[in-house]
Amino acid sequence: MFSLFLAKLSFMLMTIYVCSACVFDEVTNNSTNITTLIPRYYSVPNQRDSSTQYGPWPFEVIDDVNGNQAPIYYCYEGAWAVNNLPLLFADAFAKWNGAFGFSALRFQQDPFCGDALECECAIGNTRDDTLRIGAVRTGISHASLGYNYQSNEPGRHVLNLNVVGYSPFDLASRPVYVLIAAHELGHVIGLGHEHQRPDRDSDVDFHCENLVGYAAAHAKVVDSRQSWSLPRKLPACDLPKWLTDDECMQNVVCKFSDYAWTWFPEAMNFITGDQQPAWKDLEWPTWALDTYSIMIYNSYDGTSYPNNGRDATFPDGAVLVGKQRGSGAIFEIFQGGNRERAKAIPSGRDKGRVGQLYPRGIRYGRT
Ligand SMILES: [Zn+2]
DSSP, X not given: OOOXXXXXXXXXXXXXXXXXXXXXXXXXXXXXXXXXXXXXXXXXXSOOSTTSSOBOOOOSBOOTTTOOBEEEEEEEOSHHHHHHSHHHHHHHHHHTHHHHTTSSEEEEEOGGGTTOSOOBOOBTTBOTTOEEEEEESSSOOEEOOSBOSSOOOTTOSEEEEEOTTOOTTOTTTHHHHHHHHHHHHHHHHTBOOGGGSTTGGGXXXXXXXXXXXXXXXXXXXXXXXXXXXXXXXXXXXXXXXOOOHHHHIIIIITTOHHHXXXXXXXXXXXXXXXXXXXXXXXXXXSSOOOTTOTTSOOTTTTBOSGGGGTTOOTTTTOSEEEEOXXXXXXXXXXXXXXXXXXXXXXXHHHHHHHHHHSOOSSOOSOO
């Protein structure tokens, strides 16, 4: 069912360099001396056609000498967004700067807007496939994943930032919104949530019971299971084996998107991709999870612990707990690899995958 990403490189011939100071994790083939970047996390397949639900954005220019160009054109949806979001997004785009030098990727205003800083989406003038960046005040921030090659529908590429609490003058909270915007841009580029990789349980423990809304979901489930009405609403909790209510929550409601969607929507962004039809085309590598990725959640994101877990002693109340393969040592996860949001950036492997999805077409200047 899954098109598993298989590294077609022979490990016997390779030296693997892993260091935190490197820009990228690199794999060098000793016989050919060709260096490639380790693709690390969960993303759209590298295919620019309608055979998958989504792929990387198209190349506008293919030029092996001067470099390919794969611009992600964008505009702002509505007056509020035009007036308030450009400077915020300038900082969010900048977080991806490190990926640009090694890839054909660019964030670029819709050609209709020229150089004007305030680029408002204008149907009929801005491109149908342009990314529309808007503001919402309900629900969570969200974005479309990669480029949709199966549709020509105008407005199919969107990024909606929840701006409740955002003020351009509040410098203290600004880094929080910039990081969220940069994370959403990661989805637009084509990256999925690292913690939803189907094999994530090897590297991270998901504590569903610490998610906000768990107690209410549990109560609803108990209520339904105690009723005698047919058909049973949680059949996977009854057959082939009768599960306790806690098991029903942990092994069914917190694991399968159909059940989560009905009984505990707060868990949806933690369900592994193999149990989510919408993410069926995503690919992942064989390497361990990238816990520095800008596409993974912080350990306390979504926690029911008071004050969003700020005063908690890790791992009390944590939703995601990182664990080292081998030693089993546990650690707190910080999105973008830094406790300080202002310093959080795409990881080396985030950049590495961008380089693969949007190859520049020329050598990276190595000698
Ligand atoms: Zn996300």
